[in-house]
Amino acid sequence: MTGVQRGSGSRPALSRCIRVSVGEFAEQYWGREPLLSTAAELATADEFAAAFGDLFSASAVDELIARRGVRTPFIRMAHEGAVLAASAYTASGGFGAEIADQVSSDKVLAEFAGGATIVLQGLHRLWPPIIDFTRALVDDLGHPAQVNAYVTPPSSQGFDAHYDTHDVFVLQIAGEKHWRIHAPVHVDPLRSQPWTDHREAVARAATHEPVIDAVLRPGDALYLPRGWIHSATALGETSVHLTVGMSAYTRADIVQALVAQAGASAALRESLPLGVDLHDAEALAPIVEQTVHALVEHLQTTDASRPAAWLSRRFDADTRAEPLAPLATLDALATLDAATRVRWRGSLRVRITTVGDRVRIIARTKTLSLPLEAEPALRRLTTGDPATVGDLPGLDVDSAIVVARRLVREGFAVPVVRA
Template sequence: MDALPALTRMVGDLAPTFGADYWSTKPYVYESRGDAQRFDDLFSADAVDELVTSRGIRTPFMRMATEGTVLAQKSYTAPGGFGAEVGDQVSSEKVLAEFAGGATIVLQGLHRTWPPLVEFTRRLTDDLGHPAQVNAYITPASSRGFDPHYDVHDVFVLQISGEKQWRIHRPVHVDPLRDQPWSDHRAAVAAEASGAAHIDRVLQPGDVLYLPRGWIHSAEALGGTSVHLTIGIAAYTRADVASTLLEVIGKTPALRGSLPLGIDFSDPAEVQPIVEQVLESLRAALAVPDDRSTAARQVQSVGAALARRLATDVKPEPVSPLATVDAIAALSATSRVRWRGSLRARVEDAGETVRILAGTKVLALPAEAASAVRALAGGAPTAVGALPGLDTDSAIVVVRRLLREGLVVPA
């Protein structure tokens, strides 16, 4: 089985070396070589019409734009009518009028609303180790949705139908963070975009473009309606490691003390000695510990904090409430279960118990269940009666609890 199935689907045989050769450093174009339907199971023009006409989507899951200007919501939404008295449901008639007039449709958050992309994005997140989200851009012929700009996240562009010409320019602000949008460098972006493009390429159905954050881009539909997916990757950065490390060491006694009563923050004479004291405490705390066990604990604390953040940012495989309750009721030695897909959890021994830490959830089970839990965490579907270290009755009790807590699912 391919170790990077979702990434391989986008960049082909390059996947094993993609991280070293392209990730976060330079753009890449993968040509489908005539395989125009290779993403049809993920999304299509018919899917756009279905979402607009019969899924009852509301803002902010859709927006529209013309030549870089986002349209007012009332121009493409309307009340839902009897039984759905909300004022911001997408109106297919209004969407038609704006789209026929040259406006781009943007369907947002498809990794939460369109089942094939829910699953694909989950697997891609497993491959990359960073959060991902998916939008679709539907652009009328010869129209441009947005002016040249850069994103503060990496993107993969999957051309679904039609053709789109992409013009890519080098960054004017390398590796922008989330609070450093392109509008902060509007003049520099416009100046760079007026020159010769680093890449000027027409994407055809099945093609993929990868853009690291900060690379300036604009796109124009050619000949007919263009549909493409933009998969945004909110990559964690070394700045995230630094801020997490500061959070960890900020809990040390030297930094927990209150500031003086009545301090005047506008007076440099009052603030300066406090800043100097804090900097000295930070220097001491940030020094590489001579004690290896202390250094290891520091690394573990930072890693655990970032793991918790990732578990919060990325949703694991959805659970089916009705099917799970039925599975619990019918559970037997022959029932097969598996670890919930993309569940980021840690299993650790804790004296007389084994603990499962999954985000904010902590589940403690008797220590004799440790081997069974670790076997399930390996990911392979397993019959309840075949779990190691437990008799059948105990295994049923343990699996029933794991099902109820959403840690395993019926296989």
């Protein structure tokens, strides 16, 4: 797989969220322990960026609610731990926009003034700075991510103590919020194992001494592995924070990928006996034992490439490449020449293979075939660094222009905008 460079070096999006090195985070914290990072510990030369103000703001909340026509499920509201009915904060947009589930700024104001928390969901699909940041973070992590914003009125708590089934980064944008973190009662929960399955144990754990008891201020960040119990209360002013949720793939996913290949085994494709009583566990016991034995034999002959391919397809379906700008792209194609600079489309994962006198670029949604002499140019572009079309290796100038045009037209490469 190529097209995304994710080596052991700098991971800039992840590094913005942690006060330790990437290596230390990977070894000591990822999936294991919470990590609190204050603004002072995260500070860089760019204080604005260090405070996450380049990603989101209180004014961005108002813009999304007042002017963007946001619809459910991209917005929801909660009060004292209970999610409000959508009708409490949505309405028709009026003439020309009669869809009934659009955000109503009047209703949101009323509920927010009454103590309800606003949750803006899927900001990795709605808000340009967060779209770019999330894509970079996914490249850094190797796991899918999504971003919600939680906007809590002064002295209010949006949700009771609970745990999530995904890891999160909390990035405090505005105001202050008091967080209490407790150790898991169910370690590494899967998506099918929500906190409500352990409601009483979670409630008891939340009465114990917290592992972290801290107030997050603008620029602070908190990492929580899935399963860690948490609750938060806004203090004397409105609190705005981003929650970056990461759906980490697990060894259970590898098992699922392996089992998905079970159909390749003739023994496992065999029908169950005629008249088998599926309600009789005792009668099924020897069949289950034989099946487990056949499955183990099958798994012992499976190489890593099969589950890797399955997980790769899932990852590509769960994540998105850099968005394309259709109008700007067509305008750039009209003037593309040997002096134009192009680069590989960000976060686009592909395989490059050769068949006879052709080189093929295989992405999730399409395959592009080019003459074999284009392979060095493709390898050069998939490093991620911009290149001048006329300097692409292995091609004369006219051929380089043709190849570059095709790559841009098909969405594999993008023109570099001139300053």
